Each structure stands twice: as structure tokens, then as C-alpha cells.
Amino acid sequence: MKKSIVPYHLSSVILSLLLMGCGMQRVSTDSSMLDTMIFDRISRTTPVIVRLTKTETDEENPVWSPDGTRLAFESRRDGNKEIYAMDADGSHTRNLTQNPASDDDPIWSPDSQQLLFVSDRDGNKEIYVMNSDGSNQRSLSRNNAANDLWPIWSYDGFRVMFISDRSGSWDLYSMTPDGSDQRRLTTATAVEDNQKWSPDMKQVAFVSNQTGNNEIYIMDGTGSVPRALTKNSAEDTCPNWSPDGKHLAFVSNRTGNWELYVMDADGSHQRLLTRTPEEEDSPRWSPDGKMIAFVSKGSAGAYISVVDLAGRIQKTMTDTVSDKEVPSWSPDGTRISFIASDAGGPWQIFMMHLWGTEQAKRAGQF
Numbered sequence: 001m002k003k004s005i006v007p008y009h010l011s012s013v014i015l016s017l018l019l020m021g022c023g024m025q026r027v028s029t030d031s032s033m034l035d036t037m038i039f040d041r042i043s044r045t046t047p048v049i050v051r052l053t054k055t056e057t058d059e060e061n062p063v064w065s066p067d068g069t070r071l072a073f074e075s076r077r078d079g080n081k082e083i084y085a086m087d088a089d090g091s092h093t094r095n096l097t098q099n100p101a102s103d104d105d106p107i108w109s110p111d112s113q114q115l116l117f118v119s120d121r122d123g124n125k126e127i128y129v130m131n132s133d134g135s136n137q138r139s140l141s142r143n144n145a146a147n148d149l150w151p152i153w154s155y156d157g158f159r160v161m162f163i164s165d166r167s168g169s170w171d172l173y174s175m176t177p178d179g180s181d182q183r184r185l186t187t188a189t190a191v192e193d194n195q196k197w198s199p200d201m202k203q204v205a206f207v208s209n210q211t212g213n214n215e216i217y218i219m220d221g222t223g224s225v226p227r228a229l230t231k232n233s234a235e236d237t238c239p240n241w242s243p244d245g246k247h248l249a250f251v252s253n254r255t256g257n258w259e260l261y262v263m264d265a266d267g268s269h270q271r272l273l274t275r276t277p278e279e280e281d282s283p284r285w286s287p288d289g290k291m292i293a294f295v296s297k298g299s300a301g302a303y304i305s306v307v308d309l310a311g312r313i314q315k316t317m318t319d320t321v322s323d324k325e326v327p328s329w330s331p332d333g334t335r336i337s338f339i340a341s342d343a344g345g346p347w348q349i350f351m352m353h354l355w356g357t358e359q360a361k362r363a364g365q366f
Contacts (some may be wrong), residue, residue: 030107038290041355047103052090052337058347060335060339061105061326064088065112065132068331072096072106072115073349083117085132088330105150109157109177115138116151116160116271127151128166129177140179143313148173150193153199159221161185163193171348173186174221185223190285194237198220198245198265203237205229205248214265217248218267228235229267233246238282241265242289249273249292251282262309273311282326287333293317295325304338317352 053059055077062073072085078095083100083184084092089101097103101121112132120129122139125147141148144165153160161174172185172192186192190210197204197229205218208226214235217226230236234254242262249262255272258279263270272279278296285292286306293306296316302323307314318324322342329336338354 011327039313042291042306042308042315043311045315045354048213049318050090050351051348052086052351053093053349055348056346059349061345062328062337062339062349063106063108064328064330065108066110066331066339067112069112070132071337071349072108074104074106083115083134085115088335090349092324092350093181094134096130097137098134099137105130107151107153109153109155111156114177116147116153118151125149127160129184140175140177141182142179150195152195153177154197154221155199156201159201161197162197163195167269174223183223184224185219186338188226192217194239196239196241198241199243200245203265205241207237207239216248218265227264227267230270240283240285242285243287244289249285251280251283251294258297260292260307262292271311273307273309274314276314284327284329284336287331293325293327293329293336304336317354 025197026245038174054232057076060074062071064071069285070085070087073085074081076085080100082095083097083103083106084093084095099121101119102104103117103119105114105118107226110230112133114129115128118125127141127148128137128139144166146164148162148164151160151162160177161173163170164173170191172195173182174185175182185272188210188227190208191207194207201221203218203298205216207214208217214237215228216230216236216239217228232254234252236250236252239248239250247262247266248265251258252261259272259285260274260280261270261272276296278298281295283294291306291308293304295302296305301321303320304317304324304327305314305316324338324340324342327336327338334354339347340350
């Protein structure tokens, strides 16, 4: 799963967005750079991993509802890609979209009452919204001739940001949740993607190739002149805000290998957190802001690890003999959902219990 900027032809755009793993985390507490309790917690935990789906088709892109009760995801179990939802324990699975078109990229509203998604049911990729039970499905991007992709909610639920090629290049846009007040936020002749609202919604971090390689930029939420946070000849991508908005995690190949980095929100104090022969990807902050989960990709497979913010302790949380992707913390910070594929089989959804009551049950391993 290459970490590359979105290309101009749509098929590669969609594949890149689905597999990149650079997702959003809706969390809002303080972080600590030096915490002996977190050091001890990481070193002592033995994850319990439970399989949530058991199908012969790919189950992908699980995303938590902000209230922590459900997971939305993508599946082809009914013949074409649809949006499904299930309880966090894997029960009560339901097809929400039930449409012959391809529906993907579900994103929960902050109040867990609605889901954004992308569909080609009108002939090209458009952004839709529906109630959390699948009712009242409607287009937000208003059936324009362009392709609109990768929507994300603002933390207060008042704005939706997305990327579109309606200007001739892939730019960032925003609109209200009813599809009105659509605004173009970036204007460079380049490709912008990987957009993330800051927790206070005053700024947006994103990736652009306007200088010829991928760099991380920042601007205010109304589309001010972007400012580069990373400035080097390497590829920098997958920015992800810390819960307190003071830091950004990202990945870069500036050492010759894809590694995990963190920097202050103004781009200063860029520091390396991992030093492994594997390629690192998909950084995700824990809800308390004290740990980062990420994917390491080696010759035998991909696995999920956790590191503290000082880079002092890194622990592998899954086995290394199959592929793992898309880690996502539960809102309470006790679990991580992810997808896994063993021996080339279909992708399935798993739940990693890090600490809590499930630890004592030892429900299973993967």
C-alpha cells in the first residue's frame, strides 16, 4: 500500500484512497511526551485479538462511530461494494446502502447519527449522506460532472471537506452538511489530499505535490495561502493531528526507508520515532494522545505496532506472518480495529483488545 499522492486518473485515485490508510481520528484529550505509566502499559500489555467478520469476500475500511458502539465498513458480500454497519462486538450486521452501484468510504458524523459515503450511482463519484440506519440517502455534491471523493466531517459537524477534480486538478473543497455553500480551498495546479481538520477546526493539514514531491502543508479552514511544514526532497505524507492539536504524526522516506515521525504543529522539532527495516504507515493517535499505533510492512507481512511519543518503546501487537492494515482506536482507547489477510485470502475485520475486561477472557489470537 504505497504512500503516494492521488494521481490524476480516477481508478488510481480510488485505489490510493482506499489503501493509503491515512485516516482521521476524532479524539480530544491532552498528550504527554514522557509518561512512565504509558511506558509500562505498552511493555506489559498482551493483546487479545478477536475476529469480527467471517466471509469469503473482502471486508474493509472499518470506522468507529464516535459513541463507540458501532463500526461502519465496506463489503462485497452482496455482490457489489456496499456500506455496512455492525455493533462493536461484530453482531447485528446490516447492509445500509442496498444499491447496485459501488458505495464506499463511510465516515460517521460527530453525533453518530449520520454517515457520509461516496457512490457512483449517478455515473461518477459523488458524496452522499444517510442516516445511521441507512435511511434518507441523498447526494450532497449535487451531481456535477466532476468526481468528488474522500469526505471528512469537521469536529462540530458544521462543515464537510472533500477533494474534487472539478477545477481540472485535485483540490480541497468544503461545504455544509446539506451540500450548500461549496467552496474551493486550494488553487495550486497540483494534487491535494490527505486533508485533516485540526481538533480546534482552525487549521487544516494536507498533502500536496505542488513542488514536485509530496509535502505536508497547513492552512486555515477557510482556505488561506497554504504553508509547507515539511521542506525536503523526500516524500512526506499521512499527516495526523494529535488530540490536543499540538503535534502532527506523519510518515516519510527521508532516511531511505518509510519511518514514523512527529513534529510540532508549526512544523518545528521534526523527530524520528521508529528505526526499523520495515516500512511504516498509517499513524493513528490513541485517544489520550500518549501513543501512536501504526503499520509496519516487512517481507513476511504487515503487522501493527504501538510506540510512545518519545520513541522509547515500540511494541509489536500482532503477528508478523500475514498482512494487517488500517488500525483505528476505539473512542475509549481500549481497542484497535484493523483488517487482516492471511495467505492471500480475503480481508477481514478484527478487534484488538489492549486492556480491560476482555483481557481476562483470552477470547482468541490472530
